[in-house]
Amino acid sequence: MKFTKTEQIRFKHVDFAGIVFYPRFLEMLNDLVEDWFAEALDRPFSKIHESNTGIPTVDLKVQFKKAARIGDVLTKQLWVLHLGGASVRCGFRFEDDNGKTCLEGEVTLVNVALNKATNEIKAEAFTEDTKARINKYLLA
Amino acid sequence: MKFTKTEQIRFKHVDFAGIVFYPRFLEMLNDLVEDWFAEALDRPFSKIHESNTGIPTVDLKVQFKKAARIGDVLTKQLWVLHLGGASVRCGFRFEDDNGKTCLEGEVTLVNVALNKATNEIKAEAFTEDTKARINKYLLA
Amino acid sequence: MKFTKTEQIRFKHVDFAGIVFYPRFLEMLNDLVEDWFAEALDRPFSKIHESNTGIPTVDLKVQFKKAARIGDVLTKQLWVLHLGGASVRCGFRFEDDNGKTCLEGEVTLVNVALNKATNEIKAEAFTEDTKARINKYLLA
Amino acid sequence: MKFTKTEQIRFKHVDFAGIVFYPRFLEMLNDLVEDWFAEALDRPFSKIHESNTGIPTVDLKVQFKKAARIGDVLTKQLWVLHLGGASVRCGFRFEDDNGKTCLEGEVTLVNVALNKATNEIKAEAFTEDTKARINKYLLA
Numbered sequence: 001m002k003f004t005k006t007e008q009i010r011f012k013h014v015d016f017a018g019i020v021f022y023p024r025f026l027e028m029l030n031d032l033v034e035d036w037f038a039e040a041l042d043r044p045f046s047k048i049h050e051s052n053t054g055i056p057t058v059d060l061k062v063q064f065k066k067a068a069r070i071g072d073v074l075t076k077q078l079w080v081l082h083l084g085g086a087s088v089r090c091g092f093r094f095e096d097d098n099g100k101t102c103l104e105g106e107v108t109l110v111n112v113a114l115n116k117a118t119n120e121i122k123a124e125a126f127t128e129d130t131k132a133r134i135n136k137y138l139l140a
Numbered sequence: 141m142k143f144t145k146t147e148q149i150r151f152k153h154v155d156f157a158g159i160v161f162y163p164r165f166l167e168m169l170n171d172l173v174e175d176w177f178a179e180a181l182d183r184p185f186s187k188i189h190e191s192n193t194g195i196p197t198v199d200l201k202v203q204f205k206k207a208a209r210i211g212d213v214l215t216k217q218l219w220v221l222h223l224g225g226a227s228v229r230c231g232f233r234f235e236d237d238n239g240k241t242c243l244e245g246e247v248t249l250v251n252v253a254l255n256k257a258t259n260e261i262k263a264e265a266f267t268e269d270t271k272a273r274i275n276k277y278l279l280a
Numbered sequence: 281m282k283f284t285k286t287e288q289i290r291f292k293h294v295d296f297a298g299i300v301f302y303p304r305f306l307e308m309l310n311d312l313v314e315d316w317f318a319e320a321l322d323r324p325f326s327k328i329h330e331s332n333t334g335i336p337t338v339d340l341k342v343q344f345k346k347a348a349r350i351g352d353v354l355t356k357q358l359w360v361l362h363l364g365g366a367s368v369r370c371g372f373r374f375e376d377d378n379g380k381t382c383l384e385g386e387v388t389l390v391n392v393a394l395n396k397a398t399n400e401i402k403a404e405a406f407t408e409d410t411k412a413r414i415n416k417y418l419l420a
Numbered sequence: 421m422k423f424t425k426t427e428q429i430r431f432k433h434v435d436f437a438g439i440v441f442y443p444r445f446l447e448m449l450n451d452l453v454e455d456w457f458a459e460a461l462d463r464p465f466s467k468i469h470e471s472n473t474g475i476p477t478v479d480l481k482v483q484f485k486k487a488a489r490i491g492d493v494l495t496k497q498l499w500v501l502h503l504g505g506a507s508v509r510c511g512f513r514f515e516d517d518n519g520k521t522c523l524e525g526e527v528t529l530v531n532v533a534l535n536k537a538t539n540e541i542k543a544e545a546f547t548e549d550t551k552a553r554i555n556k557y558l559l560a
Contacts, residue, residue, distance in 0.1 A: 010311060010314060010325075011310065011314050011325045011435065011436065011441075012307050012310060012311065012435075012441065012443070014435070014436050015431065015432075015434070015435075015436075016431065016434050016435075016436065016438045016490070017194050017196075017254055018256075018259075018436045019196070019261075021170075021431075021432065022166065022170075022196075022197050022200070023163045023164075023166040023167045023170065023432070024163075026162065026163040026166055027163045027292050030161075030162075030163065030291065030292060031290060031291075031292065034290060034291050038351075044350075044351060045290075045291045045350050045351075046349065046350040046351040054157050056157075056159070056162075056204065056207070057162050057204055058203065058204050058205075059202070059203050059204070060162070060200070060201070060202045060204070061200070061201045061202075062199070062200045062201075063198065063199050064196065064197055064198050064199070064200075065198075067196070067261060069259070069326065070324075070325050070326040070436070071318075071324060071325075071326040105200075114157055116158075119158075119209070121159075121207060150451060150454060150465075151295065151296065151301075151450065151451075151454050151465045152295075152301065152303070152447050152450060152451065154295070154296050155291065155292075155294070155295075155296075156291065156294050156295075156296065156298045156350070158296045161291075161292065163292070167432050170431065170432060171430060171431075171432065174430060174431050178491075184490075184491060185430075185431045185490050185491075186489065186490040186491040209466065210296070210464075210465050210466040211458075211464060211465075211466040256396075297474050297476075297534055298536075298539075299476070299541075301450075302446065302450075302476075302477050302480070303443045303444075303446040303447045303450065304443075306442065306443040306446055307443045310441075310442075310443065334437050336437075336439070336442075336484065336487070337442050337484055338483065338484050338485075339482070339483050339484070340442070340480070340481070340482045340484070341480070341481045341482075342479070342480045342481075343478065343479050344476065344477055344478050344479070344480075345478075347476070347541060349539070394437055396438075399438075399489070401439075401487060
């Protein structure tokens with residue numbers, strides 16, 4: 001199973017050449033992860049932070065293959081490559097209307113507990129419920 | 141030789157947990173590349189775009205190793221791993237005040253000609269002058 | 281008639297205090313104007329720029345009245361206060377789920393022609409068709 | 421006395437037309453306020469947030485008068501128009517290299533206490549020390 005959302009390219013995303021400035025693609029990737037946690041994993045980011053946990057990105061690999069322009073509607077897909085105790089490595093791909101890949105890659109997230117008093121950040125195992133939900137997106 | 145700049149972490153860079161939101165790190169990386177082209181390669185981005193050329197990022201690998209917070213001053217370093225005809229693969233590292241690595245990785249840029257009338261983007265060889273300047277940053 | 285869209289507050293919008301960083305609200309306002317031009321005025325931003333015209337913001341007044349947080353869904357409304365030959369002054373309001381105003385204000389846009397060769401920007405009258413479409417949103 | 425900083429326009433700031441996208445100007449304004457608090461008012465934003473206080477923007481008026489482009493170096497100035505018990509209204513102006521005004525306006529900030537447990541935000545009087553420091557920037 002792949003987690004899928006669409007996103008329209010907007011004026012704010014593009015650079016002087018009229019194509020998406022790549023850090024904006026990574027904001028779109030973060031939105032995709034945020035939607036996956038809220039809609040599929042029952043862990044909306046609002047509650048993650050109330051509970052002083054987080055899922056920072058620790059590793060990112062991206063190939064940018066095709067420019068995207070204002071008005072393009074991209075299909076964003078996310079799936080799981082590997083689930084560890086406190087981390088998950090996901091694959092992702094953004095495609096344009098014609099099914100051409102604009103970007104694809106891998107992103108690794110770690111489940112952490114944040115101690116706001118000491119600023120310490122420590123890896124913390126996913127719950128069994130979260131693991132079960134993540135496993136539904138594991139690419140066989 | 142490494143190309144080096146410093147950047148202070150600001151309020152606008154951090155997320156709800158008080159640590160840099162990772163797409164902001166990639167804006168800082170883009171600034172570093174922009175400074176390198178302007179200060180070391182004699183190709184300021186303002187002129188690149190007047191001349192309808194560009195250097196889009198086609199491949200990015202990053203490991204995020206340590207969180208950064210408001211007020212931290214990071215040292216950003218860039219060097220060359222491989223110079224091709226129309227592309228260059230660079231290494232980069234951002235370190236905090238104590239010399240600890242916050243992030244490091246590799247980024248590949250391609251020199252292109254933009255046809256604004258047709259929206260075509262084509263790879264175009266670097267000039268010999270630009271190649272000579274880039275080669276000074278090649279890690280032996 | 282008011283032009284209305286909704287937008288969900290996301291992780292990327294909020295600051296260290298967990299509330300929307302105000303420049304992000306203005307990106308949301310720009311999105312609202314972009315949607316209005318595309319959906320109601322038959323002038324999608326993609327085509328505006330192909331034709332070397334633009335509608336830069338020349339005046340902005342905002343009162344920020346209530347913080348917004350991750351997961352809040354805001355209703356964004358836009359209407360017309362005054363239509364000039366080449367400019368339009370709009371009122372706007374963003375409300376939360378309970379109908380409370382998060383922000384409201386006025387924004388003035390000018391229709392311009394861009395000369396990309398000389399970098400000149402000149403005011404240019406709206407077409408009669410655009411004026412007729414804008415007038416539908418004029419608050420009596 | 422005016423508080424003054426310079427900032428160079430970068431690739432990430434500009435839009436498809438090659439001019440600064442106006443929400444980026446407001447990030448630059450926020451940086452200016454942040455620098456003023458750190459360098460002139462002895463209240464760096466890092467410490468403001470450790471102490472669960474903040475200074476949200478509640479009112480903003482801006483006139484955008486002249487476009488700015490990549491490579492332009494703007495001089496950003498801030499001064500005080502009115503100091504209340506828990507709020508301060510400031511004037512600001514960004515000028516280009518030739519002394520031409522790119523934007524100018526007024527911004528009102530409120531000193532608040534944040535209750536992170538209940539999400540309450542309450543106005544709180546500035547300390548006498550902070551008031552004395554702010555008053556040095558009051559335009560006679």
